Amino acid sequence: MNCQTLRSRILALPDPAQVPADLAGHLEGCGGCAAWHQLLVRVEAAVATAPVPATDGTARARLVAQFRTAGKSKPKAPALVVPAGPTVGGRLARLWPAGLIAAAILVGTVAYLTFDRRPGTTQVAALPPDPLLDKVVTAKIELDAAASDANRKARLGEDIHESAQALARVSPGAEMESHARMFRDVGESIVLEGKAADLQKDPAVLKDCIQALVKIEQEADKKATEAPVDSIRPLRDIAKTARESRIVLAQRS
């Protein structure tokens, strides 16, 4: 065994200080490798014991005290901690998906009260213009109007996925699950439309849809590696839906 091979094998060990017998023989007879190995072991020891800045312990004590004094209760999500961004605009950019959900709930409630109990009134029109509300309404209209257009649904799927990506950072949990379900519905719809599409008339339709789904799949998988724990599974679900949908469409094309 030459020195290079030996060193590579030592670097790959779980613990370079614990050298197997077949490598130890080389170290005993090779002064250069023995010195190199000794340095590696010392470097690792230095890494393991390097000092870090001390804190006054206040944050730790406060958190421990909060848990100790709170007694017994079901674990529940803490208050949303939104990192302080450099600008107000940055903070708003983080929060818009949550606002979108809130707007969706608001518009649902208003619509229910308006159309179910007092048909004919125009209270919704009296609300001030709201860009978030507009986005929800536009998405809903697009979904309803896209009954015969697979491309459009693919675009809508991208919209939902983009929204889910942003939401994953600020509001993991139930909202993300909801987004994943919404995406699944759209995915099924894309597949149905893709199967029924007239390829003679529009030969590029399947290709476009597949490309959109591939992009969604890749981005969702990537985001899942960085997202908060509660967002990981919904993002994986989105990626899975996109993957399964594109596979079905690819079979037809």
Added chain:
Amino acid sequence: MLDVVSLVPTGPAARPAAGPQDGLRRVTTEDGHPAGDEADLIRAAQAGDRPAFATLVERYWDRLYRWLCRLTRDGPAAEDIVQETFLKAFAAVNSFRAGSNFRAWLFRIAHNNFVNMRRSARLNRQPLAPDMVEDVRGPVRDALSKEALKLIAEAVGKLPVDFRAALVLRVEQGLSFADVAEVMGITEETARWRVFKARQKLMAVLSPELLPAPTNDSMKP
């Protein structure tokens, strides 16, 4: 000026020296499963026992903080991430599967938080370690000069963050490659490769500085 915590390693580095060659600490692989009392604490926390979770906070705070300090090079930011990690961990403690590795699960949450924080560029990076080598004591200080420790700290600080994170998880926290992979959301092979590359990069930088000049016969063909 930042103070320096005492050198009481919290990971496997804390174990007494056992090696035949240099008297330094040995990293040993832990089985990764919680000890009996820890499993009880986790079960209690899952049932809503908040004081039980407080004990877990006390147990893991320093380990998380040390690791995150290495990643962020920013003490206050590391502390923020630790706090956020425990809050999220408590909120999600019911999703923790009994029998799996609680430490890896917790570090995974911390890693996600770190990635999110890095993306939002909230870090105020400082060259932490090189300024603090004066405070290194014990067998490591005996074996390496102050200058050597400074070189090592600088070299570690220059490693790409993913390599540094994997190396410190393995070397300081004593996580297995499988657990490093779980924490960082990568495959075990990638974890192994990152640790390998981190060591290789460190040695490539440090060998010319800290080893005697090579002679003609110092490398066998």
